[in-house]
Amino acid sequence: MKIDAVTIFPDYFAPLQLSLLGKASSAGIVSFGIHDLRSFATNNHHAVDDTPYGGGAGMVMLPEIWGLALDPLMVDDTDLIILTPAGKRFDQPMAVELSKAPHLVFACGRYEGIDDRVRAHYSSHQYSSRNIRVHEVSIGDYVLGGGEVASLVMIEAITRLLPGVLGNPDSLSEESHNEQGYLEYPNYTKPAVWRDIQVPEILLSGNHGEIAKWRVAQAKKRAADNL
Numbered sequence: 001m002k003i004d005a006v007t008i009f010p011d012y013f014a015p016l017q018l019s020l021l022g023k024a025s026s027a028g029i030v031s032f033g034i035h036d037l038r039s040f041a042t043n044n045h046h047a048v049d050d051t052p053y054g055g056g057a058g059m060v061m062l063p064e065i066w067g068l069a070l071d072p073l074m075v076d077d078t079d080l081i082i083l084t085p086a087g088k089r090f091d092q093p094m095a096v097e098l099s100k101a102p103h104l105v106f107a108c109g110r111y112e113g114i115d116d117r118v119r120a121h122y123s124s125h126q127y128s129s130r131n132i133r134v135h136e137v138s139i140g141d142y143v144l145g146g147g148e149v150a151s152l153v154m155i156e157a158i159t160r161l162l163p164g165v166l167g168n169p170d171s172l173s174e175e176s177h178n179e180q181g182y183l184e185y186p187n188y189t190k191p192a193v194w195r196d197i198q199v200p201e202i203l204l205s206g207n208h209g210e211i212a213k214w215r216v217a218q219a220k221k222r223a224a225d226n227l
């Protein structure tokens, strides 16, 4: 998978070199391209924003500069993800869908966001006929300062689903938010007693049938408690 991100703060993406993502990148499972939007600015002050038409607070990111940054990334079969708190909510099924894509491009907004003509332009037939899809995506019902952290959240959730990224792929089948909307049971490791809190007896019993039943019951209880 190829992942590109366009941002005015490329340094935000340093964590892509760490942990599972760093290993996946070294192993060639995923490759990252981080592009500095400001390097496409054509004006003297390298400004990437201007005042909004119609008035109002804040600044809006210039479509011209976004176009220059995104055009070279719009190869056939690309999913362009425009981060916005007004977008469709990111969840595990969306992560699964996007993990099947060959190429993702993340457009990280700042200020009041990106001029909406950028979304409209790349949603047109000229692009959809080349399997270029545009998604406006929010990672939750709150407002961040920019799309960088939201992109990292999505990239981590998507790439850990790629074959070869997790040491033990079985971890994926029994974890929270799978197809059944399941939430994982509580986990314990050694010692059996920590600060006077005992690991549930059943987990020490060696009775795998009863352990499996206990875990299902705990998972259901968690789901009910979260309603």
Ligand code: SAM
Residues within 6 Å of the ligand: 082, 083, 084, 085, 086, 107, 108, 109, 110, 111, 112, 113, 114, 137, 138, 139, 140, 141, 142, 143, 144, 145, 146, 147, 148, 150
């Ligand atoms: N004026 C926008 C609004 O009210 O919807 C908020 C803009 S926000 C301050 C700046 C940028 O942060 C957005 O363009 C987007 O890229 C990013 N952002 C903020 N919250 C986000 C969220 N919940 N999910 C995804 N991206 C978000």
